[in-house]
Amino acid sequence: MSRIVALHLGLVALLLALNFLLPAYTHGNIARIMVLAVYAIGYNIAFGYTGLLSLGHAMFFAAGMYGTGLILRFSELSALPAWGVGLACGAGLALAVGLLALRTAGVAFMIVTLMFSQAVYLIILYFGAFTRGDEGFVIEAADRMIWGLDLGQPQVRYLAAWALFSVVLLISLRLVRRPAGRVFVAIRENELRARLLGYDTFRYKLLALVISGTISAASGGAYALLFGYAGASFATVQYSIFPLLWVLLGGAGTVLGPFLGTLFMFYLIDIASGLTEAYMLIAGLALIGLTLFAPQGIAGVIRARLWKDLP
Amino acid sequence: MTKSTDHPVSTSRRTALKTLGAVGAAATLPLWSRYAQAQTSEPIRIGFQKHATGIGAAYGRWYERTTDAAVAKINAEGGINGRMVELVTEDDGTDPKRGAEVLEKFANQSKCDVAFGTLYSHVVIGSAPRAAELKLPYFVVSEGHHVASGILNRWTVQPGITDVKSQVQAMAPFVSKTLGKKVTMIYPDFAFGYDHRDNFSAAMKAQGGEVLEMIAVPPTETSFTKYFPKIPRDTEVLYHVMVGPAVLTFVKELGEFFGPNRPELFGFIDSLEAVDMASPGLEFLEGTYFWEGMPRYLQPDTPDYVKTYRDAVGIDANGASVNDAKDVSTAAHMFGCWETLHVIKAGMEASGYVGPKDRQKLIEAVEAMSVMPAGLAHPQGGKLFNGKTHQVFGPQYISQVENGKLVVKHTAAITDTLYADEVDYTAQSF
Amino acid sequence: MEFGPYLMLAMLEGAVLAAVLALMASGLSLTFGVMRVVNVAHGEFYMLGAVIAWFVAHLVGGGAALSFVAAAIIAPLAVGVLAAAADITILKRIDYDPERTIVATIGLLYVIQQVTLMTYGPDARPVEPPFNSRIALPWIEWGEGGPSLYFPWGLSTTSYKLFVIGAAAVLILAIRLFMTRSRAGLIMRATQLDSDMATAFGIPVERVYAAVFGLGAALAALAGVLIVPIQQAHYLMGGDALLLSFIVVIIGGLGSMAGTIVAAVLIGMSDGIISVFFSPTLAKIIATLLVALVLVFRPQGLFGTRDR
Known part of the structure; x- marks a missing residue:
């Protein structure tokens, strides 16, 4: 087993051990951070590895959230199949958006994804009769059960979040070390060269976007199940910006970066808001400081200074 | 502290x-x-x-x-x-x-x-x-x-x-008896607005009035004039409620649209909560009516x-910070x-x-x-x-704008605000 | 209201939006064109313009007209200087790297918003327009005795709204002249075409960048000053404005000032007119998808040339 695999398995094991050690508040926070880190990992595959800067990933998160939530609200399906539907919604949406948006690149790609995401947000509002619009809806406790386990219980919630996070982290680790992942990086570094080497770059970019969208939807669906709420605020532009920030802070194009960035940002706001009401000021200054002094993000700095092979 | x-x-x-x-x-x-x-x-x-x-x-x-x-x-x-x-x-x-x-x-x-x-x-x-x-x-x-x-x-x-349901339905008797039977509603296009739309139109019907047109405005909107032409000419009462930072624009543009000949206006104070009634452009509200959860201005008979x-x-007496x-x-x-x-x-x-x-x-x-x-x-x-x-x-209060101040004209009794229970939480477990 | 007058009213409203949008997007287009960076904080400069206009109106006194003129001078200057300072202290140091600029300007956005919230507060506050009279507009009706004029119910605008349209047009023309006729404009255009070559010719590219960033922000602030008598100054007003100007700049074609103006008119007018035919939320969905599809099938924008 290589050092790299050991490192990632070590994090997974550490997070499992923390389940039994953490005080209640931190325990709940880490569970939430793991769910959101899944979103960041999904985003990182498109942005960090393939170089697709999307400003619309909230639509995939929302597809998972509403796919899962609406199925539970209007059908007899139970939590796990409903979550599966959420995943399928995310994958389907990513495929459709990708087929159109990947005809563009650069800034145009940013705007096209932003627009599609905005349309998804407006569609959620438009069908308020089903989605309850901006207010959103509560997912009943009775629907939030997997194999008889209540996802609202702190232990079950933590372990479910941990399982999802671990699986997605290891998938992402495996993906970037396989040939497909290396083609993603080649496209990010120089798409023309990748094409000259004979790769169908459009297909690879589409593949990256669909994987990314599906993982984002997995996070959205899991959020709905674990925290019992689906609402349109999760489809706003802000929630497209968040994963970009997390990934950039943690280190774009690194496997651990998304988790580190999510963790850092959560505690930055949580601790700063305890000190002052002007916590957004602190968050803003921290972002500027990071771009000035640690532009590769946390994991990026580790890679540059300490560990050259960190994936 | x-x-x-x-x-x-x-x-x-x-x-x-x-x-x-x-x-x-x-x-x-x-x-x-x-x-x-x-x-x-x-x-x-x-x-x-x-x-x-x-x-x-x-x-x-x-x-x-x-x-x-x-x-x-x-x-x-x-x-x-x-x-x-x-x-x-x-x-x-x-x-x-x-x-x-x-x-x-x-x-x-x-x-x-x-x-x-x-x-x-x-x-x-x-x-x-x-x-x-x-x-x-x-x-x-x-x-x-x-x-x-x-x-x-x-x-x-x-x-x-x-809650908004009881507030809204308590307004219908006053509106239909005092202001008019034909109402057009303007409300934000999301759940809060739908509570107004559904409950008020039902309550109006019960009072023998009717709602001519229901105009929903998206919550992100910052200019409103383009929605006003949808107001039918024979509207007797315009019922308006708006929330968010653009509320003042909404009320101002309403005044600019109607100019000198407006229908009766009945609004929820949410449209002007935290807004000075003396703001420029609000003069046309003189004589119009508002729902208030609690009177903003000190009334003569205040206990x-x-x-x-x-x-x-x-x-202070005007409802602003001292x-x-x-x-x-x-x-x-x-x-x-x-x-x-x-x-x-x-x-x-x-x-x-x-x-x-x-x-x-x-x-x-x-x-x-x-x-x-x-x-x-x-x-x-x-x-x-x-x-x-x-x-x-x-109780719910209905006030009229007089000399740029809200003066309570009618207090709806609790009995006007009641409706049938929709849930029994006490039957749920803890 | 009948269809004709209704459409005219919607177009008038659209024109006001288009005017303000064109001004604000010109600023964004300028910074993007010359510096190739996306300034996410552009909407906050617009908001600052509006907020400063409120402060000026309350500190200067001496009537709405005087304070409006004062605001129109002070706000762009102050915001321009602030932006130039941000350029020198932050953007220059990260070497205008596109991705890092996005994060840094998001940070700037948070800082500006929070400082505004702490000093100006969370309220939406109005500023009195320098002049504002309601102008009822006539409409032509073909009756039995030929065409005749009448004044439909509600068909009106205000003198200030007409002024905004006129002022924006004049300002945009002035920018165009500045860019094409003045020496400073020439230097900016030279830097836009090839910054390495410009450096070789002795153009102080760094100072040009700071000036361009400041000028772009000043235009946004000016748009904020113009809009605040119609809307109100609120610390979150920058978000939607940023989104719209983004769309305008991209649809118009990156870096193309003329394209930006045409796109602003298109987007502004269509916002008004589509809402005549569809329910407003549906109208926004359609408009949003249209923008996306235009870009998909013409990624360089309507007027851009395919250069990258």
């Missing part, structure tokens, strides 16, 4: 001192006993979910001022069960995700006994499931119909402010307990914080609340409440609490 960035510490201290002076006479315990109590027992900790940033910030600031005043008053009177009340304020960013996180912080980190104070519906709905899981009594001050509609849970109650309440919160006449309060909603804190006090005293293990008893004690007489604890008016639906019912 809670942190506040909107006004310097000296002013809040002054307000607090004034509160002490105003209500000191009413204190029931002698000074030495209050001192001893404060020395010997742990404070009761109330987590205040405040909209300090985000779209709800204008409301959040006044909710905090009212809450601070109520806590100072309760403490001056000896606290709850002889224990001082300590407020733990957290910003929820007017965001449902952060709202849920803040509840976890109250329950698990700052060890609050109860959580309180949320206004925006999506934050309430996003936070309520967590309140139930944490078994944390959650007292919302939202005026949303979400509590009484049955979509929330046994741990979430709204005992300090009436003494309302004056005491207004002094404690620090608003420190800044331009800083207009959210008078029609913020009283809910004051009243809710008094309900929490009454509930804790009735249930002999000692610590978190008594949270269930607290909810049961609140559910057992019924009549809440008007007075300093309930300055908005006498109320009726429905323990099954966790919702309070109370």
Whole structure:
């Protein structure tokens, strides 16, 4: 087993051990951070590895959230199949958006994804009769059960979040070390060269976007199940910006970066808001400081200074 | 003392001192006993979910001022069960995700006994499931119909402010008798607006009136004139309600659209909450009518307990801050914080609340409440609490703009605001 | 209201939006064109313009007209200087790297918003227009005795709204002249075409960048000053404005000033007119998808040339 695999398995094991050690508040926070880190990992595959800067990933998160939530609200399906539907919604949406948006690149790609995401947000509002619009809806406790386990219980919630996070982290680790992942990086570094080497770059970019969208939807669906709420605020532009920030802070194009960035940002706001009401000021200054002094993000700095092979 | 960035510490201290002076006479315990109590027992900790940033910030600031005043008053009177009340304020960013996180912080980190104070519906709905899981009594001050509609849970109650459904239906008799039978409605295109649309049109029909046209405006809109041509010519009454930072534009453009010949206007004060009635462009509102949750302007027949309440919160005769006449309060909603804190006090005293293990008893004690007489604890008016639906019912005020001030013309009785129960939370388990 | 007057009213409203949008987007287009960076804080400069206009109106006094003129001078200057300072202290140091610029300007956005919230507060506050009279507009009706004029119910605008349209047109023309006729404009265009070559010719590219960033922000602030008598100054008003100007700049074609103007008119007018035919939320969905599809099938924008 290589050092790299050991490192990632070590994090997974550490997070499992923390389940039994953490005080209640931190325990709940880490569970939430793991769910959101899944979103960041999904985003990182498109942005960090393939170089697709999307400003619309909230639509995939929302597809998972509403796919899962609406199925539970209007059908007899139970939590796990409903979550599966959420995943399928995310994958389907990513495929459709990708087929159109990947005809563009650069800034145009940013705007096209932003627009599609905005349309998804407006569609959620438009069908308020089903989605309850901006207010959103509560997912009943009775629907939030997997194999008889209540996802609202702190232990079950933590372990479910941990399982999802671990699986997605290891998938992402495996993906970037396989040939497909290396083609993603080649496209990010120089798409023309990748094409000259004979790769169908459009297909690879589409593949990256669909994987990314599906993982984002997995996070959205899991959020709905674990925290019992689906609402349109999760489809706003802000929630497209968040994963970009997390990934950039943690280190774009690194496997651990998304988790580190999510963790850092959560505690930055949580601790700063305890000190002052002007916590957004602190968050803003921290972002500027990071771009000035640690532009590769946390994991990026580790890679540059300490560990050259960190994936 | 809670942190506040909107006004310097000296002013809040002054307000607090004034509160002490105003209500000191009413204190029931002698000074030495209050001192001893404060020395010997742990404070009761109330987590205040405040909209300090985000779209709800204008409301959040006044909710905090009212809450601070109520806590100072309760403490001056000896606290709850002889224990001082300590407020733990957290910003929820007017965001449902952060709202849920803040509840976890109250329950698990700052060890609050109860959580309180949320206004925006999506934050309430996003936070309520967590309140139930944490078994944390959650007292919302939202005026949303979400509590009484049955979509929330046994741990979430709204005992300090009436819900939009009862407010809206209580307006229909006045509108149809005094203003006209043919109504056109303009409302925001989301759940809050739909509550207005559905309940008012039904209530109007029951009164023999009709709603000619229903015009929904997206919540993100910043200019409104293009929607006004949809108002039918034969409209007798235009019913308007709008929320968000663009409300003043909405009302101004309404005036510019109609010019000299307008229909009767009936609005919900939400369209102008925290907005100075003397703002440029609002002159045309003279003579129009508004719903008010509680009168903003000091009325000639205002009872003494309302004056005491207004002094404690620090608003002048025009409903603006005593420190800044331009800083207009959210008078029609913020009283809910004051009243809710008094309900929490009454509930804790009735249930002999000692610590978190008594949270269930607290909810049961609140559910057992019924009549809440008007007075300093309930300055908005006498109320009726429905323990099954966790919702309070109370009087509603209709005011007319006279010389740029809102003058109460009609008070809808509680009986006009009642509707059939939609849920029985007491049948649910804890 | 009948269809004809209704459409005219919607177009008038659209024109006001288009005018303000064109001004604001010109600023964004300028910074993007010359510096190739996306300034996410552009909407906050617009908001600052509006907020400063409120402060000026309350500190200067002397009537609405005087304070409006004062605001129109002070706000762009102050915001321009602030932006130039941000350029020198932050953007220059990260070497205008596109991704890092996005994060840094998001940070700037948070800082500006929070400082505004702490000083100005969360309220939406109005500023009195320098002049504002309601102008009822006539409409032509073909009756039995030929065409005749009448004044339909509600068909009106205000003198200030007409002024905004006129002022924006004049300002945009002035920018165009500045860019094409003045020496400073020439230097900016030279830097836009090839910054390395410009350096070789002795153009102080760094100072040009700071000036361009400041000028772009000043235009946004000016748009804020113009809009605040119609809307109100609010600390969150920058978000939607940023989104719209983004769309306008991209649809118009990156770096093409003329394209930006045409796109602003298109987007502004269509916002008004589509809402005549569809329910407003549906109208916004359609407009949003249209923008996306235009870009999909013409990624260089309507007027851009395919250069990258």
